[in-house]
Amino acid sequence: MLAAGALAGLGSLLRLPAPVARAAAPGAPRLRSFGLDVAGEDFRAGRITAVLRAPARFDLVGARGAGIAGAGLEIRVRRPGRGWSPWVPLRGVHGPDRSSGPGAGAIAPTDPVWAGGARELQLRSRRPVGGVRLHFVSVGRAPARARAAQATGPTGPSGGPTGPTGPTGATGGAAAPPTPPAIISRHDWGGDQVKPRAAPSYGQVQVAFVHHTVSANDYGPQDSPGIVLAIAKYHRDTNGWNDIGYNFLVDKYGQVFEGRAGGIDLAVVGAHAQGYNDFSTGVSNIGTYSAVAVTEQAMAAMSQLLAWKMSLHGAPTEGEIVVTSGGGSLNSYARGEQVRLNRICGHRDGDRTSCPGDALYAQLPELRRRATALAGPVPQQPTLSLEAPDAGVPYGDPLRASGVLRGPDGTPAGGTTVSVQKQGSAAWVTLTRVTTDRDGTWSVELPWRRGGKLRAKAVFPGGPAALSPVVEVGVVPVLQAVVTSRRVRLGHSPLVTGMIRPVQAVYLRVERQQHDGSWVRTGDVTVQTPHQKFQVRVRLQRPGLYRITPRTPGPAGGAGPVVAAPLYVRAVRRRRR
Numbered sequence: 001m002l003a004a005g006a007l008a009g010l011g012s013l014l015r016l017p018a019p020v021a022r023a024a025a026p027g028a029p030r031l032r033s034f035g036l037d038v039a040g041e042d043f044r045a046g047r048i049t050a051v052l053r054a055p056a057r058f059d060l061v062g063a064r065g066a067g068i069a070g071a072g073l074e075i076r077v078r079r080p081g082r083g084w085s086p087w088v089p090l091r092g093v094h095g096p097d098r099s100s101g102p103g104a105g106a107i108a109p110t111d112p113v114w115a116g117g118a119r120e121l122q123l124r125s126r127r128p129v130g131g132v133r134l135h136f137v138s139v140g141r142a143p144a145r146a147r148a149a150q151a152t153g154p155t156g157p158s159g160g161p162t163g164p165t166g167p168t169g170a171t172g173g174a175a176a177p178p179t180p181p182a183i184i185s186r187h188d189w190g191g192d193q194v195k196p197r198a199a200p201s202y203g204q205v206q207v208a209f210v211h212h213t214v215s216a217n218d219y220g221p222q223d224s225p226g227i228v229l230a231i232a233k234y235h236r237d238t239n240g241w242n243d244i245g246y247n248f249l250v251d252k253y254g255q256v257f258e259g260r261a262g263g264i265d266l267a268v269v270g271a272h273a274q275g276y277n278d279f280s281t282g283v284s285n286i287g288t289y290s291a292v293a294v295t296e297q298a299m300a301a302m303s304q305l306l307a308w309k310m311s312l313h314g315a316p317t318e319g320e321i322v323v324t325s326g327g328g329s330l331n332s333y334a335r336g337e338q339v340r341l342n343r344i345c346g347h348r349d350g351d352r353t354s355c356p357g358d359a360l361y362a363q364l365p366e367l368r369r370r371a372t373a374l375a376g377p378v379p380q381q382p383t384l385s386l387e388a389p390d391a392g393v394p395y396g397d398p399l400r401a402s403g404v405l406r407g408p409d410g411t412p413a414g415g416t417t418v419s420v421q422k423q424g425s426a427a428w429v430t431l432t433r434v435t436t437d438r439d440g441t442w443s444v445e446l447p448w449r450r451g452g453k454l455r456a457k458a459v460f461p462g463g464p465a466a467l468s469p470v471v472e473v474g475v476v477p478v479l480q481a482v483v484t485s486r487r488v489r490l491g492h493s494p495l496v497t498g499m500i501r502p503v504q505a506v507y508l509r510v511e512r513q514q515h516d517g518s519w520v521r522t523g524d525v526t527v528q529t530p531h532q533k534f535q536v537r538v539r540l541q542r543p544g545l546y547r548i549t550p551r552t553p554g555p556a557g558g559a560g561p562v563v564a565a566p567l568y569v570r571a572v573r574r575r576r577r
Contacts (some may be wrong), residue, residue, distance in 0.1 A: 031137075035136065047124055206315050216287070274328040408475055417431050417436075423455075481498030487569070498534055512546055546569045547567070
């Protein structure tokens with residue numbers, strides 16, 4: 001159902017009369033969010049509610065509820081003195097690659113829809129629902145200082161670092177990237193009111209995903225900053241994300257807005273295309289483009305934006321690339337599956353959604369052509385390889401990593417520092433640094449006690465940074481055990497002691513030998529311990545020779561369960577002299 005209809009039919013969303021131009025005034029309402037609970041019995045005949053009045057005027061609304069998935073929940077709103085908007089589906093189709101924030105693990109809310117100063121609403125569904133929590137955002141009036149600020153220089157309006165000190169750096173070499181479009185900074189659209197929860201993460205830009213925000217198309221240019229502000233507030237506080245999900249937003253007037261914080265010229269990891277965020281940038285068009293194409297102003301702005309952004313990171317704007325899916329509940333492909341994508345693609349190409357709408361999706365070939373004409377030749381980039389074990393590394397053993405570094409001209413880059421990094425909870429952390437040999441090769445050994453994602457990074461003074469592909473390496477637990485007695489009286493329980501590193505679940509498989517020499521499983525004994533060392537007694541019910549095999553219950557480092565050497569104990573009716 002998500003594949004067939006997520007975001008479909010939203011072109012008529014809240015298609016209200018053109019808004020009156022709003023200017024900031026003293027005492028204007030501040031940005032805030034609030035909620036309203038709608039019980040299941042509030043849906044008349046289990047299908048539609050009476051007119052609901054929100055606690056206050058709201059500009060944006062979304063919903064959350066355990067029973068709304070697949071219920072076909074729809075909403076319509078009414079602004080004071082205006083008629084009702086059309087009915088619009090409420091669906092959720094975005095997501096970060098990893099859960100984060102206070103809402104992590106909770107029931108995901110729907111994507112928000114723009115209401116533009118409504119006070120009343122109604123809900124309806126195809127089947128009864130148990131209850132719905134509505135989440136509102138009020139932005140008051142548009143920020144007074146919202147204006148287009150020309151993004152010139154290596155830092156752009158966000159002031160993010162670049163070059164040798166930045167997480168990815170900017171493209172160097174003989175060919176300079178195209179001129180970026182004018183970009184409205186976070187400060188100018190009010191982003192100072194929705195500061196990120198955590199520091200940004202950085203990855204790569206190999207692909208650009210095009211989205212639409214699924215909101216009204218009849219807004220004025222003065223309304224766009226408020227729309228961006230409301231989406232940012234919803235993404236951060238209702239979704240529980242670190243920040244707004246998109247890297248950039250473009251309105252129908254050609255205004256370009258800085259999205260997620262961290263530097264417009266850096267590879268900031270967003271939350272716009274689950275399973276692909278680590279190596280992509282996301283551009284969302286303000287409005288709904290299921291049946292209506294984006295304007296010429298928006299197309300021109302996107303073309304210039306993507307020509308600049310992709311060239312900046314050494315990626316072409318045309319052609320295809322094969323990437324590895326990161327998986328996720330909203331992803332169309334399983335984790336680890338190889339996916340072929342256009343360099344500029346639609347959100348639907350990777351995830352289960354109809355975003356960016358049928359009309360805009362049909363415009364993507366033209367967008368690629370125009371962006372390519374502006375981008376010019378792609379500058380050569382340095383390359384850095386990383387070789388690491390495909391299978392997991394035994395706990396405590398050294399992980400051996402190696403690779404080759406070549407400069408933008410393809411020649412070996414000797415005497416250059418390579419940082420070997422592991423992904424932490426919010427950013428990449430440098431584990432060690434090594435200098436390349438004359439032939440550009442490098443190698444290093446690292447203690448490995450916890451699995452994770454690994455990459456290598458090299459920075460050329462005054463030039464671009466080189467990033468290796470990301471490699472995920474697991475850790476294979478080390479499991480050892482002994483039994484205190486090899487022969488026990490029937491009814492007594494031999495003591496098994498052992499050690500598991502790193503700490504995880506362990507169980508003992510108990511088998512008894514039959515007369516023909518085969519083994520029959522008699523049961524399992526679960527070891528419950530929060531420590532590396534453990535001990536447990538195994539009760540033997542019948543006389544005979546027993547085989548006790550310690551093992552972990554699940555995959556370890558992609559190599560299956562870890563099985564220790566079996567322990568043999570004989571149970572006898574009486575002890576020999």
